[in-house]
Amino acid sequence: MKSIRVLHVHVAIVLFLVCSQNSMAHRRSMLSISKKPDPNDAIVTARWLVSQNFWAVLNTISIDLGGAPWGNVVSFSDGIPDQGTGIPYFYLTNLDPTVKNALKDQRASFTVSEYPLGTCGKIDPENPTCSKITLTGKLILVDEKSKEAEFGRNALFSKHSEMKGWPMDHNFQVYKLEIENIFLIDWFGGPKPLTVDEYLKWKGH
Amino acid sequence: MKSIRVLHVHVAIVLFLVCSQNSMAHRRSMLSISKKPDPNDAIVTARWLVSQNFWAVLNTISIDLGGAPWGNVVSFSDGIPDQGTGIPYFYLTNLDPTVKNALKDQRASFTVSEYPLGTCGKIDPENPTCSKITLTGKLILVDEKSKEAEFGRNALFSKHSEMKGWPMDHNFQVYKLEIENIFLIDWFGGPKPLTVDEYLKWKGH
Numbered sequence: 146m147k148s149i150r151v152l153h154v155h156v157a158i159v160l161f162l163v164c165s166q167n168s169m170a171h172r173r174s175m176l177s178i179s180k181k182p183d184p185n186d187a188i189v190t191a192r193w194l195v196s197q198n199f200w201a202v203l204n205t206i207s208i209d210l211g212g213a214p215w216g217n218v219v220s221f222s223d224g225i226p227d228q229g230t231g232i233p234y235f236y237l238t239n240l241d242p243t244v245k246n247a248l249k250d251q252r253a254s255f256t257v258s259e260y261p262l263g264t265c266g267k268i269d270p271e272n273p274t275c276s277k278i279t280l281t282g283k284l285i286l287v288d289e290k291s292k293e294a295e296f297g298r299n300a301l302f303s304k305h306s307e308m309k310g311w312p313m314d315h316n317f318q319v320y321k322l323e324i325e326n327i328f329l330i331d332w333f334g335g336p337k338p339l340t341v342d343e344y345l346k347w348k349g350h
Numbered sequence: 351m352k353s354i355r356v357l358h359v360h361v362a363i364v365l366f367l368v369c370s371q372n373s374m375a376h377r378r379s380m381l382s383i384s385k386k387p388d389p390n391d392a393i394v395t396a397r398w399l400v401s402q403n404f405w406a407v408l409n410t411i412s413i414d415l416g417g418a419p420w421g422n423v424v425s426f427s428d429g430i431p432d433q434g435t436g437i438p439y440f441y442l443t444n445l446d447p448t449v450k451n452a453l454k455d456q457r458a459s460f461t462v463s464e465y466p467l468g469t470c471g472k473i474d475p476e477n478p479t480c481s482k483i484t485l486t487g488k489l490i491l492v493d494e495k496s497k498e499a500e501f502g503r504n505a506l507f508s509k510h511s512e513m514k515g516w517p518m519d520h521n522f523q524v525y526k527l528e529i530e531n532i533f534l535i536d537w538f539g540g541p542k543p544l545t546v547d548e549y550l551k552w553k554g555h
Contacts (some may be wrong), residue, residue, distance in 0.1 A: 204420065217460060269405075328447070
């Protein structure tokens with residue numbers, strides 16, 4: 146009986162560990178995040194959404210498809226963990242339509258959902274209380290010898306370690322979104338009034 | 351000693367149950383999905399990505415922001431579970447910029463990532479082996495009295511149960527993307543050649 150009980154303990158502990166590991170990938174960004182901000186605090190919510198997520202959709206105007214709005218899944222970072230700036234940096238190759246499009250027309254938007262953070266619970270991703278943000282502006286190549294490019298690489302590599310090893314001949318470079326407009330939904334009642342200046346100046350870390 | 355061991359078993363089992371529930375939300379769509387298809391099979395991978403996901407980013411041309419490409423987080427469904435059609439249906443309100451934009455210019459794209467399904471494991475969301483698809487075409491209102499609208503509502507409500515209770519005065523209606531182009535990345539070497547006809551005709555369920 147004793148050995149059976151010990152076995153039960155071990156099996157249950159192993160199941161717990163396996164289960165924890167399985168859910169780890171999905172909650173990668175949750176592990177270090179602070180609690181979801183109060184939806185009344187639009188600035189904090191907006192910055193939290195951008196800092197805690199690590200992938201989203203970057204939209205440009207398609208050259209190949211007659212000017213259609215064209216979204217692409219990309220990884221990003223707005224700074225090293227817990228020191229986000231609110232500005233999304235990307236590591237993109239000119240083999241990708243997104244870069245080709247942006248070189249012709251810089252207009253772009255970047256759309257981020259709360260859903261991947263796991264904090265929406267059972268709420269539907271389209272429910273306004275599961276927050277979402279669209280940053281609209283210009284997609285710009287950061288001069289690779291600048292301090293900002295170094296900042297961008299550190300920001301990106303700290304959250305996306307495999308990027309360091311991406312093929313040199315693909316010419317990955319640091320891009321950023323120069324934000325001109327913010328659309329934030331984090332509760333009922335339509336988008337929250339939020340200026341780019343308010344968003345960028347926040348230093349509440 | 352006996353009671354301590356029993357307590358250990360109970361604590362470990364409770365931890366396992368709590369842990370399972372926590373990861374449940376993130377793996378909602380994984381519970382019923384088949385294995386990730388072979389990346390060599392572009393048609394099956396494309397249809398799998400669209401059928402297994404339940405939220406993504408819908409891009410339109412912004413009226414308010416001078417024609418900028420503008421993405422919005424939306425829920426969707428391409429059919430009742432395990433009977434997907436490949437055509438994404440949406441439940442949208444004209445209070446939302448996406449609908450306002452589409453009423454002026456139907457050009458749209460819809461961008462879906464494999465990452466939320468949990469099948470990318472530790473691979474970065476931008477790594478080409480973590481697949482992604484962008485469907486480009488026209489965002490169209492489905493006649494609400496048509497059989498297709500009934501199909502769309504069933505498809506949507508089967509995956510998004512709370513939609514049934516969304517406020518009547520918000521005028522939610524069924525929209526669909528009429529697909530004209532498919533961009534699929536599911537491995538190294540650039541987008542897979544895949545026609546809309548091949549994609550829509552597949553009936554491999």
